[in-house]
Amino acid sequence: MKKRSENNLGENTLLRSHPTYIKKKSQRSARWCCFLVVVLFFTGWSVGGTGSAAGNQPEVRVGSELDFPPYAIADKNGRPDGFSVELIKAVCGAMGLSVEISTGSWDTVWSSLVSGQLDVLPIVAKTPERQSLVDFSLPHTETFDAFFVRKGDPPLSTIAAARGKEIVVMRSDAAHHELLERNFQGNLILVDSIPNGLKLISSGKHNAFLCSKLIGTLVLKKQGLTNLIAGPIIPDYKRVFSFGVKKGDRELLEKLNQGLLIVKTNGEYDRIYAKWLTVEDPWLKVRKYLLPVGIVTIAIFLIAGIWVVMLQRLVRNRTRELAEKNEMLQHAQEELEARVQERTADLAQANQLLQVEITEHKQTEETLKESELRYRELFNNISSGVAIYEVKDNGSDFIFKDFNKAGERLDEDRREDIIGKSIYQARPGIKEFGLLNVFERVWKTGIPEHHPASFYRDERLKKWFENYVYKLPSGEIVAVYDDITERKQAEEKIRASLLEKEIMLKEIHHRVKNNLQVISSLFGLQSGYIQDDKSREIFQESQNRVGVMAKIHTMLYQSEDLSKVDFGGFIRDLAGRLQQSYATAKSPIEIHVDIGEVSMTIETSIPCGLILNELVSNALKHAFPEGKGGEVKISMATEGDRFVLMVQDNGIGFPADVDFQNTQTLGLELVRLLVGQINGTIDLAVDGGTKFAITFPKAIQKG
Numbered sequence: 001m002k003k004r005s006e007n008n009l010g011e012n013t014l015l016r017s018h019p020t021y022i023k024k025k026s027q028r029s030a031r032w033c034c035f036l037v038v039v040l041f042f043t044g045w046s047v048g049g050t051g052s053a054a055g056n057q058p059e060v061r062v063g064s065e066l067d068f069p070p071y072a073i074a075d076k077n078g079r080p081d082g083f084s085v086e087l088i089k090a091v092c093g094a095m096g097l098s099v100e101i102s103t104g105s106w107d108t109v110w111s112s113l114v115s116g117q118l119d120v121l122p123i124v125a126k127t128p129e130r131q132s133l134v135d136f137s138l139p140h141t142e143t144f145d146a147f148f149v150r151k152g153d154p155p156l157s158t159i160a161a162a163r164g165k166e167i168v169v170m171r172s173d174a175a176h177h178e179l180l181e182r183n184f185q186g187n188l189i190l191v192d193s194i195p196n197g198l199k200l201i202s203s204g205k206h207n208a209f210l211c212s213k214l215i216g217t218l219v220l221k222k223q224g225l226t227n228l229i230a231g232p233i234i235p236d237y238k239r240v241f242s243f244g245v246k247k248g249d250r251e252l253l254e255k256l257n258q259g260l261l262i263v264k265t266n267g268e269y270d271r272i273y274a275k276w277l278t279v280e281d282p283w284l285k286v287r288k289y290l291l292p293v294g295i296v297t298i299a300i301f302l303i304a305g306i307w308v309v310m311l312q313r314l315v316r317n318r319t320r321e322l323a324e325k326n327e328m329l330q331h332a333q334e335e336l337e338a339r340v341q342e343r344t345a346d347l348a349q350a351n352q353l354l355q356v357e358i359t360e361h362k363q364t365e366e367t368l369k370e371s372e373l374r375y376r377e378l379f380n381n382i383s384s385g386v387a388i389y390e391v392k393d394n395g396s397d398f399i400f401k402d403f404n405k406a407g408e409r410l411d412e413d414r415r416e417d418i419i420g421k422s423i424y425q426a427r428p429g430i431k432e433f434g435l436l437n438v439f440e441r442v443w444k445t446g447i448p449e450h451h452p453a454s455f456y457r458d459e460r461l462k463k464w465f466e467n468y469v470y471k472l473p474s475g476e477i478v479a480v481y482d483d484i485t486e487r488k489q490a491e492e493k494i495r496a497s498l499l500e501k502e503i504m505l506k507e508i509h510h511r512v513k514n515n516l517q518v519i520s521s522l523f524g525l526q527s528g529y530i531q532d533d534k535s536r537e538i539f540q541e542s543q544n545r546v547g548v549m550a551k552i553h554t555m556l557y558q559s560e561d562l563s564k565v566d567f568g569g570f571i572r573d574l575a576g577r578l579q580q581s582y583a584t585a586k587s588p589i590e591i592h593v594d595i596g597e598v599s600m601t602i603e604t605s606i607p608c609g610l611i612l613n614e615l616v617s618n619a620l621k622h623a624f625p626e627g628k629g630g631e632v633k634i635s636m637a638t639e640g641d642r643f644v645l646m647v648q649d650n651g652i653g654f655p656a657d658v659d660f661q662n663t664q665t666l667g668l669e670l671v672r673l674l675v676g677q678i679n680g681t682i683d684l685a686v687d688g689g690t691k692f693a694i695t696f697p698k699a700i701q702k703g
Helices: 002-015 021-042 046-052 081-095 108-117 174-181 194-202 213-225 250-267 266-276 282-322 326-381 405-411 435-445 485-528 532-559 566-582 602-622 666-677
Strands: 060-064 073-074 099-103 120-125 141-143 145-150 166-170 187-191 208-212 228-233 239-245 384-393 397-403 449-457 462-471 477-483 589-594 630-639 642-649 682-685 690-697
Touching: 002 141, 021 194, 060 081, 060 174, 073 081, 081 099, 081 120, 099 174, 108 120, 141 213, 145 213, 145 239, 166 194, 174 187, 174 208, 174 690, 187 194, 194 208, 194 213, 194 228, 208 213, 213 228, 213 602, 228 462, 239 250, 250 266, 250 282, 282 477, 326 666, 384 405, 405 477, 435 449, 435 462, 435 477, 462 485, 532 690, 566 630, 602 642, 602 690
Parallel strands: 060 099, 060 120, 166 187, 166 208, 589 630
Antiparallel strands: 120 239, 141 239, 145 208, 145 228, 384 397, 384 477, 449 462, 462 477, 630 642, 642 690, 682 690
């Protein structure tokens, strides 16, 4: 609470939203008004005279920064603007002075004022060093400084706390002078403007930037520097802003002082202040309603006073009549006794009702006690951790109010050590954990939220927690959470095991492919020693079949997904190799593949690849007699949950006298066996060539 009060008092001095400031401001305004009347009287209303002679006076040369918001900025057209610029214009206007404003960096305009090239700077912090160089007008504003640091870094609350650190300040700024005057024990890095200094800290360089807390906060918002925060107001010094006037120009200084008093008296200062520096004052709302209430209260007291006087007069009149009505009193006493008896009966009845109400109240208390016991029993014996938080500072802090036994076990903490502590103090890693954002949303909206598994880390605890957060009708926040560290560790082991098995499976496919290629090479070597053409053809066919299986294993271990094969790519590769093996110059045969992106498991890919190898090989060998070219087409379609794989040619056609279901040739026998292996069916159509259609399910049941 102390820290918060310091922050509010510091900036509210500038923003005029503190009631003490409002009262002091009214008193100062009254004193300035009286002083102004005296001054105007003894100067013979010199203000009016000055105004009439303004045309004969030289322009006041004013210098202004362009990067000192909200005091000195550039508007959208690049012209100087801001609180101090508008104030110096109003003051000079009140005194009949015209102004010529030039702009530059602070270092430039300050040097120009000291050298006499400028007459006035509209905003200069008054320091002992500067008083020997320029003259200062009456103060017009005050502000306080703070260190700006990166989020996550410890705040710096005093100049002493910054000892030994790298501190960035604006060159020749009040902060620069104050640090030099105090013989600051650290490294000073100088920049030309406040935005440049804040950007330097935001980029990760140096430790902190010292400047006006209000100005720095406005620059953060304007520049979008979300990774910086302002620390508390430092108590070492404050900035008192005045007009800086060229040394020795007493006439101009006196005119500026009188002009400042005029704009403060006629309300122009308040208008400029409200435009640039004032925020909404909650005390104004309070006074808006307190004033009518106060008037009504005073009216009530006045009416009550009048009533008392009238009542006293009435008592005196009644006293005089008392003797006359003594007899009437006797009768009234008798009536009163009768009424007392009647009221006694009523009281007895009311007493009975009261006893019933007391009994019901006791029963309600017992019910509440039982409910509290059940709640406490559940609270203390639930396996999940439960923490109840009291919301402080409009949702910016959360205080532990209750903490169950499971929470003690999960957080490795004791309830008595936690109750009453801020969540920032008890759980130092809570910001990085991400739970505070959930707390704030639930507190504002009242909608429960689930905070998924996240890793919490501080010097004492390193665990995975999962939280469920909701809001009580009392406004308190409840977090129900579980330690899922063991589950996370188990998941990590499973992932590692799966990765290891995946690597092993790739290695198996690689080795199977190598072995099949060795077998294929042996077939190729052996066929070179065979003189019989029929036997050599059988060897080559076997070599092709082994090559089909080797290619599928190659595609598997090269694939990201070991469970699927790019069947379309495999078929296009197979068709190219078969065309190279069987096509000749005398019989030019084209193979067309019409298969899109189709993925299959190894259980389906190998049988389908071997089936295509046999059917396409047969077409290339037998469908086109010597000297006749043609076309073989491979396509695949989908019918519900089944694939239809088709191989057709425009050759001489399948012999009509041959039953392909009962032929004894090895190739067609192998095709029938493989179709049965994938739970499919095969159909033959002979119409301008040969067309085989194999239908099989997309998912083959194992076992």
